[in-house]
Amino acid sequence: MNRKAKGTRGERELVHFFNENGWACIRVAGSGSQRYPAPDILAANAVRRLAIECKVTKDSKKYFYEEEMEQLRTFSRNFGAESWIGVKFAGEEWYFLMLEDLENTGNCFAISLELAQRRGLKIEELIGRTKL
Numbered sequence: 669m670n671r672k673a674k675g676t677r678g679e680r681e682l683v684h685f686f687n688e689n690g691w692a693c694i695r696v697a698g699s700g701s702q703r704y705p706a707p708d709i710l711a712a713n714a715v716r717r718l719a720i721e722c723k724v725t726k727d728s729k730k731y732f733y734e735e736e737m738e739q740l741r742t743f744s745r746n747f748g749a750e751s752w753i754g755v756k757f758a759g760e761e762w763y764f765l766m767l768e769d770l771e772n773t774g775n776c777f778a779i780s781l782e783l784a785q786r787r788g789l790k791i792e793e794l795i796g797r798t799k800l
Contacts, residue, residue, distance in 0.1 A: 678724040678756055679708050682791070686711045689795060705739035710749070717749035718794075723779075726758040732777045737767055752794070757781045763788030 679695045686693035686709075693711040707719040721740050723730050732753070744751040753770065756762045763784035770777040779788075 678762075679722050682709055682711075682720070682722060682754060682762065685791060686795070691795065705743040707740055707743055707749075707751075709754070710747075712749075713795075717747065718752055719744040719747060719749040720752045720754045720764070722754045722756075724756045728757065729778055729780045730755055730757075731773075732770065732779075734776065737770070737777055741767065753779065755779050755784055755788075757784065760784075762791050764791065764794045765789075 676695075683693045683695050691711050691713045693709060695709055696706045708722040709718075709720040711718045711720065719740060721732075721736065723732075740751050740753075743749075751767050752764050753767065754762055754764050760781065763779075765779060765784065765788045767777075769783070769787045770779055771783060
């Protein structure tokens, strides 16, 4: 399975989770190739709105360009949503981090598996539900 297909499958997994847990959620098709900033997923309930950039990786570290982060910030500010990065490392659960939690390498931003485990939220924590 190619990278794009893995990413799409991961996004759909999150859309199902949010919808099955009482949130409205959509996947924004073509989010990375549009003229205007758009996250991969928009999720909301009666209280919160989340704009999520999703990444699935087999590597132990995922890198992001400053431009990607700025586009997510801009969209979230204009939409009135919280900005989140969702990352799924091979064999791991999803972890969600705020943009401020990413490591600034000087040239870009990064999330390592260790950072995700230390600072990230699991999806149940993100939506405020404890895992049963």
